[in-house]
Amino acid sequence: MVQKQAYGSVLLKADDILEFLSSDDSQHRLSEIAKHTGLTPPTASKILNTLLLIGYVQKDPDTKLFSLGPRLLKYANKSLHQLSIKRIAQPFLEDLQKATDETVHLGIHEFGYIKYITKIASKKPVSLYSEIGKSIPLYCSAMGKAVLADLDDDDIAYYIEKNELIGKTENTITTPERLFNEVNQARKVGFAFDNGEHDLDVFCIGSSITVGKTNYGAISVSLPKYRLSDEVLESLQNNILLYREKLIKALS
DSSP states (O other): OOOOOOSOHHHHHHHHHHHHHTTSSOOBOHHHHHHHHTOOHHHHHHHHHHHHHTTSEEEOTTTOOEEEOTHHHHHHHHHHHHHHHHHHHHHHHHHHHHHHOSEEEEEEEETTEEEEEEEEOOSSOOOOSOOTTOEEEGGGSHHHHHHHHTSOHHHHHHHHHHSOOOOSSTTOOOSHHHHHHHHHHHHHHSOEEEESSSSTTEEEEEEEEEETTEEEEEEEEEEEGGGOOHHHHHHHHHHHHHHHHHHHHHHO
16 A cells, blocks of 8 residues: 655654654754754754744754744643543533433634534434534624623624624624624523524524633534424523533533
């Protein structure tokens, strides 16, 4: 079997450098880095200069020694954050799915989108857009509007300024006034709806998980609209609030 050649070999070389620098807490000279990674000093120097520019590596101005940079901590913390909320939320999501018998999600806020990081599918036949790793805009998702409800009005206005409210379906909110109305309602009741705003045939209820001033993401329950009734809606509302409170308590 012929192994495919990786695209962007310089990234692999950069990874070799980062791997070497992370092997201990010491600072290292250029010549040492080149020797242990199998690179020529000029190649190692070029890659290190790029890593310096983006903050993945730092260089002592006096000794000229290299070590890992502070920007890597940002991504490490983000990864740990995702892993932590997934681990803590899992049993509550499983119970929420059993209580509602519908598809349950956990998502996190990333750059104006909700990114799905956990999904427990309903055993009933249904086709949903959601997949782990996919993202959906805040303004047309239940989880997204619930997260917006935890922000200040100025932050919401800034989000609207930077993100065009594009219609995904005939039900999508596309005006700042309507979005603010939905957000204010979510603030009052503790959850938000996506009533066919991203997928015309799907209804979703979502609630954000915020402890103090830290948002850990949001949870939601999704179902096809033909299964929605007043009785089902009341049950969804009660359950989403119940398990949101349980998750907040677990995170506090």
